[in-house]
Amino acid sequence: MSNQPSDIEREIEEARERLAGTIDQLLYRSHPKTIISREIAQVKAYYVDPETGEPRTDNILKTVGGVLGVVALGIVLRKITN
Numbered sequence: 648m649s650n651q652p653s654d655i656e657r658e659i660e661e662a663r664e665r666l667a668g669t670i671d672q673l674l675y676r677s678h679p680k681t682i683i684s685r686e687i688a689q690v691k692a693y694y695v696d697p698e699t700g701e702p703r704t705d706n707i708l709k710t711v712g713g714v715l716g717v718v719a720l721g722i723v724l725r726k727i728t729n
Contacts (some may be wrong), residue, residue: 691697693704693706 693703694710696701
């Protein structure tokens with residue numbers, strides 16, 4: 648590693664460019680619209696196979712079963728308390 652002023656200035660400029668790129672990436676990744684679109688894509692991938700476009704029936708049935716279970720529990724608890 649050389650201690651020439653031109654080498655030091657070049658290293659500083661390279662470090663600035665790397666930091667600027669990192670900051671730009673962080674700003675993009677933390678933007679609310681980016682976060683929302685990433686989460687939507689994740690939910691869609693859970694219910695639809697991204698490669699084939701076919702619905703993932705097993706995951707859909709698990710969700711429907713969970714919702715029906717919660718509704719049934721609510722109905723039972725309502726009847727018990729009334």
